Amino acid sequence: EAKDYHLSVGFLGIPILFPTLTDIGRSDLAYRLIQNTTYPSWGYSIEQGATTIWERWNSYNKDTGFGDVKMNSFNHYALGACGEWMFRSMLGIESDGAGFKKIIMKPELPALSGVEGGEGITWAKGHHDTIHGRIASEWKVDGDTFRWAITIPANTTATVYMPASDVASITEGGQAIEEANGVTFLRMENGRAVLSVGSGRYEFVDSGH
Numbered sequence: 001e002a003k004d005y006h007l008s009v010g011f012l013g014i015p016i017l018f019p020t021l022t023d024i025g026r027s028d029l030a031y032r033l034i035q036n037t038t039y040p041s042w043g044y045s046i047e048q049g050a051t052t053i054w055e056r057w058n059s060y061n062k063d064t065g066f067g068d069v070k071m072n073s074f075n076h077y078a079l080g081a082c083g084e085w086m087f088r089s090m091l092g093i094e095s096d097g098a099g100f101k102k103i104i105m106k107p108e109l110p111a112l113s114g115v116e117g118g119e120g121i122t123w124a125k126g127h128h129d130t131i132h133g134r135i136a137s138e139w140k141v142d143g144d145t146f147r148w149a150i151t152i153p154a155n156t157t158a159t160v161y162m163p164a165s166d167v168a169s170i171t172e173g174g175q176a177i178e179e180a181n182g183v184t185f186l187r188m189e190n191g192r193a194v195l196s197v198g199s200g201r202y203e204f205v206d207s208g209h
Contacts, residue, residue: 005032007040007057011078018085027089027108034082035120042082053080091126091137096159100130105150106161106192107139132156148204152197159186160195162204167193169208 009017021030037043040057042050048061055073060066088094092107110120127136133153140147152158164170170193172180177195184196 005029006036006038007033014079015081015084018082018089022085022089022108028110030085030089030108031110031120034086042079050074053077055079086124087126087128090121090124091128092139092161093126093128093135093137100128100132100135100153101156103135103152103156103158104161105135105137105152105158107137107148107163109139109141109146109163127151144207146206149201150197150204151201152199154199156199158197160197160202160204161189161192162195162206163191164193164206165191165208170204170206172202172204 007014007017018030018033021027034042037047042053045054045057045059048058050060052075054060055071055076055078056067057079058067059072059074066072089106089108092105094104094106096102096104107124122142123138123140125138127134129135130153132155134151135153136149136151138149146163148162150158150160162170167177167185167188170177172183177183177185177193180202182198182200183202186194186196188194
């Protein structure tokens with residue numbers, strides 16, 4: 001907040017900053033950081049023409065050109081560690097133990113967690129290819145409706161944390177949860193319905209937000 005919601009960490013801070021914000025229930029701040037377009041931010045680099053992650057936020061800018069060549073890589077992972085957060089928290093894909101034999105699906109949603117003005121990212125789509133097959137996650141927030149399609153590979157199981165105020169407001173494939181094939185309701189936990197699912201593709205919808 002003191003930095004006007006801009007980054008003030010370097011290589012060592014980026015990998016732990018976003019997961020820590022999520023752990024303390026402030027994923028809204030992570031989303032705000034990742035959507036900034038003013039210096040220093042990923043968006044600022046993109047505004048200067050970036051198509052890769054740079055070593056510095058201002059390795060190049062349109063006004064002054066290239067930075068000092070002694071420390072000016074244009075393909076540098078360290079500041080790109082936000083990508084891990086995008087898979088684990090934005091898409092919600094996480095291994096429950098080693099090797100993705102058991103999976104946790106738990107997306108963080110900006111439009112439901114307090115992004116200023118309710119604006120920003122309203123959908124996400126991606127996948128992770130594991131030794132067991134592809135895990136996919138695709139969600140969209142449209143007004144009060146949250147839609148989430150997931151794919152769980154063969155011979156695996158997943159614990160799914162579906163954002164919802166009540167399990168009764170959730171459907172899968174157009175059916176109530178208690179009637180959906182391969183889905184078992186476990187409990188409500190912190191504004192989410194916790195479900196156990198087997199392999200397959202599922203299309204969850206909650207209209208209760």
